[in-house]
Amino acid sequence: MVQRHRRTVRDLRRGNRAAVLQRLYFDGPMSRQALLPATGLSSGSISNVVTELTADGLLEEAGVVESDGGRPRTLLRVAPGAGYLVGVDIGETKVRTELFDLAMSELSRTETSLTGVGYDVDLIVRAVAEGITAVLAEAGVPAGRLLGVGVGVPGIVERPDGEGALVYGQTIGWDAVPLETLLRTATGLPAEVGLFVNNGAKALGQAELWFGGGRGSEDVVIVLFGSGVGACIVTRGAIQGGMHGSPSEWGHLTVNVRGRRCRCGARGCLEAYAGAEALLERWREVGGRLPEGAGEEEGVTALLAAADPAGGGGADPVAVAVLEETAEYLGAGLSDLINLFSPEQVLIGGWAGLQLGPHILQSVRRHADSFALRRPAGKVSIGLGLLGADAVTVGAATLVLADFFANGGRREAPLREEDVVEAGTERRAAHVLGGN
Structure with missing residues (x-):
């Protein structure tokens, strides 16, 4: 039996929000009119998404530009203060922790040397937790304002079904270290704050690919x-x-x-x-x-x-x-x-x-x-x-940023049955969170 693909109104709205956010983030500021060809969305969808993202505090005006004979057009950009990201580089000589706003401007940083300490898991987990606390305190940012924390590590990262990230760092003596679980416990971050662990070389690569x-x-x-x-x-x-x-x-x-x-x-x-x-x-x-x-x-x-x-x-x-x-x-x-x-x-x-x-x-x-x-x-x-020596921390923070884009700038609420839309039909939910 062939299964029919089921998507949701939430999927559609999230995709539209993500398209606008990413285009404004990487190519903005832009006007609503410029977003039409840039995203491929209809004018109605652009209007709805921009209104929604602005109401969520994710977009702000960034000046105006003259149009050809018409009214000046308002430029939009992703608001730098709409959320904050932490990037952590667990290197082999130090643990570096940095706090960024949404524009990836560094707000604060701290470092802990690993020289003479080795790669004791408990010490490193404590260094990361203390580093996150320190950068938030220095910048005066409450933990609840964090979109997430990204962590770059040496070694292979795997995610068994239903479990957090495990790190296999053969050169530093780590074998299936449940780093994500350990960090979640040690940091005491709110449950809605994402925690993302990945290989440091990949984090560096994504940073150079996006910004370098x-x-x-x-x-x-x-x-x-x-x-x-x-x-x-x-x-x-x-x-x-x-x-x-x-x-x-x-x-x-x-x-x-x-x-x-x-x-x-x-x-x-x-x-x-x-x-x-x-x-x-x-x-x-x-x-x-x-x-x-x-x-x-x-x-x-x-x-x-x-x-x-x-x-x-x-x-x-x-x-x-x-x-x-x-x-x-x-x-x-x-x-x-x-x-x-x-x-x-x-x-x-x-x-x-x-x-x-x-x-x-x-x-x-x-x-x-x-x-x-x-x-x-x-x-x-x-x-x-x-991007210099900080590229891994920047890359670790982009793990959070990628999730932010994928979710259309939202922390997901539980799915409702009436949100379901079956592909190939015209049936749509009559009441979705004010969407397109």
């Missing part, structure tokens, strides 16, 4: 180069596997059979050569000297200073050789992605990638060209991400 160097690109690879390395792969404008699918564990691609031992336990992974942790370990092995008590970020700074002294002194050939080897392995790893996905561009982000990029990017490009097939290599540009 990947905006407007159909096929792009965004690399997270920090303590380890990961990648977000975008094809035809969409993140592979979706934001809730498995991440691309590119850092654990084998680049040297029987090579160096990786943090994951295998041998020869790209991350054993290209991550900041491995980079500093290789430098120490050949005589490099790190400052006393230096963490990874200070260590990378010291390595770069040795390879390219500020005063124009002689470069340390050992440091130069370590950087060149890193560029070669990174280029080889990128060549695999270039051959597999033929992207139009590759963006390198993450704190280590942005710090090392100006020194090794040319060499990375040269090695990627030498390993990749000529045709896809000739079509790709390789550059640095545009």
Whole structure:
């Protein structure tokens, strides 16, 4: 028996609201008239949706523009103060928490160092909970005004049916950690405040795709180069596997059979050569000297200073050789992605990638060209991400923003039977929440 697709008036209204919100958010301010061709909605639907969104406090006027011989047209935009988002980056050197308004303007931030602490789950959960409390207090924003909290993590994130997100972070010793449940308990956030956990490389990728160097690109690879390395792969404008699918564990691609031992336990992974942790370990092995008590970020700074002294002194050939080897392995790893996905561009982000990029990017490009097939290599540009070291927190906050758009800017109320509309019929509910 063929099942008839059932949709609801709520689905229709939510889709219309989402279309208007997204168009105004990414391409606004715009007038009602400009929204017609931009969304494909009728003038009646635009009028109803704009009235509704304005009544909800989600839209506001943003000036006027002259029309051709007619009355000036009022411009509309998404109201920045209509809601707030928290982005959390659980990195491998620190936990960074930032509060944003709807325009993604940073309102407050806090950081907790993980140097010497390790990846104890309870400590990290407490750091996240305290960070959320701190940024809300600093900005004077009540928890009930939050649209949600997004969290970027190292590792694979899975969501078994009926359960919250589980994190499998093999390199940090996490195995099926019920992070979403732990955070929900520790933060004490209102039930209606969404909590979204995802892989940090995917969060970075979505941030660069929406707001950074990947905006407007159909096929792009965004690399997270920090303590380890990961990648977000975008094809035809969409993140592979979706934001809730498995991440691309590119850092654990084998680049040297029987090579160096990786943090994951295998041998020869790209991350054993290209991550900041491995980079500093290789430098120490050949005589490099790190400052006393230096963490990874200070260590990378010291390595770069040795390879390219500020005063124009002689470069340390050992440091130069370590950087060149890193560029070669990174280029080889990128060549695999270039051959597999033929992207139009590759963006390198993450704190280590942005710090090392100006020194090794040319060499990375040269090695990627030498390993990749000529045709896809000739079509790709390789550059640095545009959002800086905070890109993962921005990306984590976009997890909330994506949910906000998907729900048409509303926290969903329970579905009523009279809202149901069967596809292929003209029957509609007579009383829906004042909708279109």
